[in-house]
Every structure is written in C-alpha cells, then in structure tokens.
Amino acid sequence: MPKAQVVMADVFQKYYDDLDGSVQAQVLQFIMKMQRDPDANGLNLKPPKGGKDKRVRTARINDNFRAVLMHYSDRIYYLVAVQPHDDAYTLASHIIFDINKVTGGVELINLASLTGTLSGQPDPRGTDDGAAKPSVFAAVSDADFDRLGVHPSVVPALREIHSDDAILGFVEHLPKLARDVILCLADGMSVEAVWEHVSSVAATSDTVDPEDYEAANERPATKESFVVTGDVAEFGRIMSEPLSAWRIFLHPAQRALAERKAPYNGPVRVTGGPGTGKTVVALHRVKALADRLPPGQAILLTTYTTTLAELLRSLLEDLGGPQLTAKVDVRNIDKVSYGIAKEIFGSELPKTLDDTEIRKRWDDLADEQHPHRWDARFLESEWKQVVLAQDLRSRDDYFAATRSGRGKRLNRPERAQVWALIETFEHRLDAAGEVGVTQLAAQAARIARGWTDESRPYRHIVVDEGQDLHAAHWKLLRALVPVGQDDLFIVGDAHQRIYDNQTTLSAHGIQIRGRSKRLTLNYRTTRQILAASLGLLGDATFDDLDESTEDLGGYRSVLGGAAPELTGYPTSAAELTGLAGGVEGWLAEGLKEEEIVVAARTNKVAEAAVEALRAEGLKAVQVRSRQTPPAGSGVHVMTMHRIKGLEYRAVAIVGVGAGFVPMPSAVTSAAEDPLQHDRDLQRERSLLFVSATRAREQLAISWSGEASPFLEGARKHH
Numbered sequence: 001m002p003k004a005q006v007v008m009a010d011v012f013q014k015y016y017d018d019l020d021g022s023v024q025a026q027v028l029q030f031i032m033k034m035q036r037d038p039d040a041n042g043l044n045l046k047p048p049k050g051g052k053d054k055r056v057r058t059a060r061i062n063d064n065f066r067a068v069l070m071h072y073s074d075r076i077y078y079l080v081a082v083q084p085h086d087d088a089y090t091l092a093s094h095i096i097f098d099i100n101k102v103t104g105g106v107e108l109i110n111l112a113s114l115t116g117t118l119s120g121q122p123d124p125r126g127t128d129d130g131a132a133k134p135s136v137f138a139a140v141s142d143a144d145f146d147r148l149g150v151h152p153s154v155v156p157a158l159r160e161i162h163s164d165d166a167i168l169g170f171v172e173h174l175p176k177l178a179r180d181v182i183l184c185l186a187d188g189m190s191v192e193a194v195w196e197h198v199s200s201v202a203a204t205s206d207t208v209d210p211e212d213y214e215a216a217n218e219r220p221a222t223k224e225s226f227v228v229t230g231d232v233a234e235f236g237r238i239m240s241e242p243l244s245a246w247r248i249f250l251h252p253a254q255r256a257l258a259e260r261k262a263p264y265n266g267p268v269r270v271t272g273g274p275g276t277g278k279t280v281v282a283l284h285r286v287k288a289l290a291d292r293l294p295p296g297q298a299i300l301l302t303t304y305t306t307t308l309a310e311l312l313r314s315l316l317e318d319l320g321g322p323q324l325t326a327k328v329d330v331r332n333i334d335k336v337s338y339g340i341a342k343e344i345f346g347s348e349l350p351k352t353l354d355d356t357e358i359r360k361r362w363d364d365l366a367d368e369q370h371p372h373r374w375d376a377r378f379l380e381s382e383w384k385q386v387v388l389a390q391d392l393r394s395r396d397d398y399f400a401a402t403r404s405g406r407g408k409r410l411n412r413p414e415r416a417q418v419w420a421l422i423e424t425f426e427h428r429l430d431a432a433g434e435v436g437v438t439q440l441a442a443q444a445a446r447i448a449r450g451w452t453d454e455s456r457p458y459r460h461i462v463v464d465e466g467q468d469l470h471a472a473h474w475k476l477l478r479a480l481v482p483v484g485q486d487d488l489f490i491v492g493d494a495h496q497r498i499y500d501n502q503t504t505l506s507a508h509g510i511q512i513r514g515r516s517k518r519l520t521l522n523y524r525t526t527r528q529i530l531a532a533s534l535g536l537l538g539d540a541t542f543d544d545l546d547e548s549t550e551d552l553g554g555y556r557s558v559l560g561g562a563a564p565e566l567t568g569y570p571t572s573a574a575e576l577t578g579l580a581g582g583v584e585g586w587l588a589e590g591l592k593e594e595e596i597v598v599a600a601r602t603n604k605v606a607e608a609a610v611e612a613l614r615a616e617g618l619k620a621v622q623v624r625s626r627q628t629p630p631a632g633s634g635v636h637v638m639t640m641h642r643i644k645g646l647e648y649r650a651v652a653i654v655g656v657g658a659g660f661v662p663m664p665s666a667v668t669s670a671a672e673d674p675l676q677h678d679r680d681l682q683r684e685r686s687l688l689f690v691s692a693t694r695a696r697e698q699l700a701i702s703w704s705g706e707a708s709p710f711l712e713g714a715r716k717h718h
C-alpha cells in the first residue's frame, strides 16, 4: 500500500512548540497513523462548520486537542496546527489552501490573522478634514495583484490598509511571494518593476494546474513554506532544528546580492542593521560562487571569532552539504593568519598570544616604569591602533606616522619614550618566541603582499561581521586574493562593533565605491524589541566600514510581538530572583530552556545568574568562548561578547546598572584621551545593542540601583 504523504506547513512548528511534551508525543503517533494507514477510521476527520475551504478538516489528537489539516485525496495531508479544541475549529474555518498561479507552489492563507492585524489601525476617517484616507494600495488594481501572484482573498483586506505601520503587521501573515510583492509596492516600486524583480523571478517555468497538488508539492515554491516529511523520525528532527539557512526564501533585495550571475567588478560591501540577513546573504553568496568555481581554486569564508566561524560552517553545510563545504575554507581571522604564518615561518613559527595575554604583558611592562609615566592601556592601544595598523617598523616610521583617531597628542620627546617602550615590548616577545595574534596578522600581511597573483591562495573571500576586523586583517585578506572580479564580499554593521578595531576599507586597497549595498528589513526581531534596541544607541554616529557615516534609516521589522520588559530592582539579589521568575514565566509560555539566554557584561555577573537560576531549581549553563553546550544543558548564560551573531527566542540582559554598563574599566577617561573615551563608550553601547537584538520574541532588561544611562532612550520607547 503506498504510504500517505504528510506535508507540514512552516507555521506548524510554532503550534507544536507550544504543546506539552505528552501532547507532542501524541501528535507524532497521529502522524505515524496517517502515514501508515490513511484510511483508518480512528483519525476522525471532520470539516469545520462554515469553513472557507471545503477541504480543510480537524482531527482528534486527544480529548482536548485537535489537529487542523487539509485533506487532499486519500494520500496527501497538509498539517497546519494542533490546538485546543475550540481554537482548532476557529482556525480551521478561516484558512484557505490554493496553488499560486505564478509560482505554482501551495499557499496557506489565514484570513482571521490578516483581518486581525488591521483592527487596531487608527480610524481612516479620523483626519482633520473628515475626509477618508485613501488605501495605501489605491493605485494597484485587482488585476495587477492577481498578475503579481497575490491571492484574491487577500485583496479586500489590503484595500483597508491606510498606514505604513499596518503594512508591516499585515505582511507577517502572508504567503512569501505576496509578502515580497506588498513590501516592494509599499516601498514605491511600480507594478512593472515588482513583476520584473519579484514575481517573474519566482515564477515557475511549467504550466500550473490549479487542482494538481501532487505536482505543486514538487515545486520549489512549496518547499519554501512546507516540509514534506518522509517519516516520523525525520519529522522529530525537523521540529527540533532552529530555522536554518536552507529553509530561507531570499527576499529580492537579498537574492539580488547573493545570487547575482554577472561578476562584481571588485569588492562588495553589504551593510544593514541586526537581523537583516547579512549572514544569510554571505552564505548564499558563498554557495553561488562555489557553484561556478573553476577546479583547483578555493574560497575563504571568514569572521572575527571562532564561535561564529563554527556556526558559519554548520550553516553552510545545511545549505549545500559536504560538496559545498569541501570547496570552502571556513575559519576565523586569527586561524587565517596562523595558517598563512605557518606556511611562511614553518617550524620557526612563534607561539601566539591572544589579546588577553597581550594585555597582561602590557600591564607588566607599564608597571616596570620608574617613574611611572605611561598608562598600560594607552601603550597597548598605541601599539595596536597606530603601530600594527600601519605596520610601522622603525622609529623613523613612527615619528613620521599620522596618529589619526588618537586623542592624546605626543610631542617628539614623548614619541621617543613611547617608541622605546614599544620596541622593548616587541623585543621581549621575540626573545621569548612569542607573537600577538594581531601582530602575526600584520607580519603575514607584509609577506603575502609581496607574492605574485599565482601564489595568492584564494579566488574569492567572503567576510561576515566585517566591522570587527583590524587594519592588519584587511591588509592580510587583501593580499590573499588577487585584485579582480568577485574578489571580496564583505558584510558587516558598524552599530555592532564590539572590538576597538575601526578602520576604513579603502585604506587597505579595498575599493568598494559603487558596490556598496544596504539591507533594511529585519527578519529576526519584533518591531517592539527593535524600537527599544534602537533607543539604546542614543545619538551616536556610526561609520559605514569605510570613510562615510551611516544610519539605520528605513530599518524595520515585519514581525510584531510583546513589548520588552525593563525592570529596576533595589538590590542585585532581588534582581536575580526577578530573573529566575522571568525565566520561569517564559518556560510556562512553552519556550524551551535552550531557546532562552541570559546575557551579562562580565563573567562574574553571568556566574551569579547561573547560581540564582539553579537555586530556583532551573537548569542553566554558562557558555564560554569556543564552547557549545550539548542539548539539554538548560538556559544559556553568557557574556555580551559571547552572544554576538547568535539568536534566541527570549533574551534577558541582567546587571545593566549605572556602575556596570558602561563598564568603568573598559572606558578610557576623557582627560586621558577624549577620542578614545568616546569610542569606548560607543563600543559599550554597541555591546548592549548587540545583546538586545539577539531576541526573536521576548526581551527583558534589568538592573539594580540606578539604571545605566544607556537605557534612557529604550525606556522612552517602553
């Protein structure tokens, strides 16, 4: 007997996640039963009364829960949701299944959620002159919507949209093509342009039979929003995986960047706020380049930290399997320097010291001064920001160098003193057979620059989180790929710079003029969380990784949700008890432990949070750098540095009090160096911004005593 096919709508995951484990087990049994014997009576399939789509059914899971599905012929079931009895009936009576005329893919439309999003809109007749405000889409005809692939059942609700805000809430519930079409129309694109850039690109090449669901299931558009499960084990696996890159249907703006066939005539830079899909674009770009990579050539995909490099490797594997990863070196920038240095120095390669170790060495050297003249932090950053950034090799070079970005002026005798200390520092490392990681990058870059193009190891380099790379890293990357078409593809966001490595690409021979793009649509964070996060940035200005500044104009989210919670407590003990209560609340709402993260400015506060959670009987694990906790370890707790690039359904940021964020020891005093002071403060702001924007659905920020000054803007949005 042929097995029945169970096709799962992507929205099913949300309903499934909200169920108790015991009900989830019953759902799995139910699916097994459908697959094994779709004719069995026990499934108890019933059409809802007054349903909009005659093929929609509900089926019994247990006394309290029913599944909502579409039953197409005996052999195909589309699973939409499992909900409490009454909710399941309501949902079932409001959904429609259809095959999209343009893409040929199966679409699920929930009319209740569409009209629901419009109910809070201000009254369109509430204008001063009493005249009705026109619909945002007044200029688009029904026939145009139809041709572009927007289902006719959606159009009456579209005609009721009178504000841009309402559009964002509305599109969240639309099938993907319709969502892209509406967003592009709302951005002012003409119907013709939307056809050319969106609908025609998504169109299927074969003829669409509006009744043939078996054929529709095979089309790529269906696979973007539905998963055809082979068996229950696979189903279980899919349900436990986070939304990963392979499931994503690129937005036209993302696709244009990632999949462009014509070569780019040089380096490309893509910026965009958190969650706009920069990483997704970088991964798809790697795939597109790999698909046409001549034999014997290689691609490098790199980023700042090892944690993110590992994440990139696993996402890339999801996207293209081992055939893809075989063509790509995925490693963080320090490993890139190390690999190159090893080739150059062979067995002579010194031992590498990371930034923390280097910092200690500077402390030691500064302490030895008699009388004490130079501050360790000043010397360290002078070395990194001036000497290593410009690869200065001699006293004369140092005397001639511009010290732009440094706020403390040095006269000649002072420069001489500082250079002497830097020279001592480098000699000591040398004598001990040691080298700093950034210093190693500078050395490797110096040598690689002299190579011929045939010796440069990569054909393409793709960089994620480019805002954190140091000048020496850019010099090195520039030297590892011949200048030419599609040489470098760089994504990054200066608002998220959390290491003090600001530089400009053009200073390192990376000319992006005319090839810089910006993404503005956030897919991760709700509008509520986004508004609060943007408030954290205050009035600070940010660069565009090059010589200009950039803001987050036009940055918005299609997702709506709960308002973030900002809570002050009298003591830190009370705050940690509040944290445990908040986490318990999230768990009670159905979130899993590993979907929740607690972020803190320091390891010490993170440790205290772990203890507090455990004291309340909750499972929690502190995640340090280069560690990925095994499944089932509990709620993740980590520092704000470690959380970069990740995402969680719920984020709690603790210890955001005035004395802790910004962290006093991380901020140079304004008297010592006013420019460095400003940059340090900005970096501390960015740390908080990065942490807040990791949240998909829930964000809670707390403090004890006086609140951090950075929270002022976020509290206004609250």
Ligand SMILES: Nc1ncnc2c1ncn2[C@@H]1O[C@H](COP(=O)(O)OP(=O)(O)OP(=O)(O)O)[C@@H](O)[C@H]1O
Binding pocket: 243, 244, 245, 248, 249, 250, 251, 254, 272, 273, 274, 275, 276, 277, 278, 279, 280, 281, 493, 496, 522, 523, 524, 644, 645, 646, 647, 693
């Ligand atoms: N076109 C899309 N459709 C649906 N989801 C998307 C799309 N593009 C990205 N996403 C999802 O949005 C989230 C953010 O994407 P991604 O991590 O690539 O953003 P980012 O810009 O690199 O973020 P950040 O700078 O904050 O690290 C991810 O969960 C990703 O899967």
